[in-house]
Amino acid sequence: MVTANPIRAKQGANLGGANAHNRRVVMEALRVNGALSRADLARATGLTGQTVSNIVAELTASGLVTADAPVRIARGQPARPVRLVAEGAFSIGVQIDRHATRVVAADLLGHDLVRLEAPLPVGDPETGLAVIAELVAGTRRQLGVVSPGAERRLLGLGLAMPGPFGLAPDGDDAWMMSAWQNRPILAALSEATGLAVGRQNDAAAAATAERLAGAARGLDDFVYLYLGYGLGAAIFVRGEIHAGAHGNAGEIGMALPFLAAGSTGRPIEHVASLAGLCRRLGLDPSAPGLFEALDAAVASGSADDWLEEAAASLRWVVQVLETLLDPQTVVFGGAVPPSLLGALHRRMLPLLPAHVDRPGRGLPRLTLGRADPWMVAIGAAAEPISRTFDPRFSAIQNAGGGSALQGPDADRRGVVPTSL
Structure with a gap:
């Protein structure tokens, strides 16, 4: 019938x-x-x-x-x-952020071998894509010097950029990177590089790096809370990222915390983010000496009011994530100075009460991860390695199973290498 x-x-x-x-x-x-x-x-x-x-x-x-x-x-x-x-396999990672682009080449164990970066040109993304393509080409040339023959074992290219993805066009919103969101970037990068391209949001990329060789190494059920220009989270369930129906799970920075202490009704990331701190201190997020200026603000106490307000919102975020997901731990890291991440971590403790706070825990509820502006690019480079070699439910299904990274709406271009 x-x-x-x-x-x-x-x-x-x-x-x-x-x-x-x-x-x-x-x-x-x-x-x-x-x-x-x-x-x-x-x-x-x-x-x-x-x-x-x-x-x-x-x-x-x-x-x-x-x-x-x-x-x-x-x-x-x-x-x-x-x-x-x-040296059994290599990959390339590209980070696109509001003010800069970074490219990393990594090996099978997650060691980053080459790092290149450049300012992201203001204006049409086509200009920026040309800069990125040249950075990728330069990275591949340097990788060939560091490890001759690496090109033959190149798995693909991982792209990381701020989400959420797939929203209706909204002019040229710099915060949401609308101009970049509405371009066929994956197809353009695949055509320019000849590599298979997979996409993640920046939080998922940083979490992938943390799981490959960081505080989340060996963990299967955890949440990674990412502090960068914005705020996001990546959810690992049974060793795989849960992306949601449209690839936007974990966009916790977009939450409206009406019940959080001191809430203004704005999305959390308008305060608890690098952008929020820079706005409070009158700093330019694209300034070359930004991290030094933030270190000085933390040391002098001029960031204290922001730290208290951001920590209050982040305590609420952690409690919500724990209540919904019951993770092994929440790993807290991001593309910020270590002094800033450490100061926030200290002010978030003690955490709000939650049912996960039970006797016999093997891990703390909140685990301090890495603070590194290269975390997202490193994680982007780890994505093709993870995609090809990590255990996934799709690997035990018939050939052609979808990627767990982006759900059914995954957009990947290029020839995918033979997967194990």
Whole structure:
């Protein structure tokens, strides 16, 4: 019988998908723990010894894994721990922000090998795209010098920029970056670079960096609270970013906290953000010496009033995120000076009461992450690595499963490399 209504069903699994998932699981175990023996991998993953041996052989043949010298632990044959090869894969990350663009090249272990940045030209994004394309080209040239042959193992390009995405055009709103939001940027970057391009918002990118090699390393269920020019959050559920139906989950900076202490009814990020602090202090967010000026403001006490107001809103944000999501922890980091992030973190404590504050917690409710203006670009570079190698539900479904990063409306251009 033919019906006009779409059939609703989950995708089934096939053997190829299960094998791909198992390979990703083995790679993640090596990324999180470092070198492990095949026996340790089998015990940790629940896979059979033969399955692990087959996967390790495949990964070794692909240049992603290598064996260390034999180690005798007990009676019997010495074990040969295996580990990931940093030079086994590379990726490029691009950050587009209101005043600057940054490009990073990273290896399989998340080490950033090349960093380039430039001011983002004011005006039409086409001019800015030309600047970005040249930065990417320069990054690839330098990467080839740092690691000859890296171009052949380049997975793709990750793009990070402020969200939310997919909103109706609203003139040329500088805060929302409307001029950039309404351009086919992914298609343009893919055409200019010849690489597969995936997009995240800036909070998701910073969270990806923090999970690859930071405070969230090895965590599967956490929230990353990102403080930058604006304020955002990234939600990790079972090791995957939850993007929402339209890729805009976590836009907590857009919340209107009518019940928060001192609330004015404006979105939280109009106060609790780098832009809000700069407006309060009369500083230019695009000034080259901005971080030094903010350090001085924190040290002198001239930022104290803002710190108290922002901390009150952020305490409310943390309590809401904990109540809704029950995370292992909330990681707090961003593209701000370490002195500023630390001062805010101290003023957010003690947190508001929440049901997650129970006996026997293994992690604090609020974990201090990194403060680094390059966090977003590093996370953007980590996205193609995560997309290709991290365990995902889509990996155990039939080929063609959608990315968990952007949901069903993901917009990706270029030839996607063969995924494990």
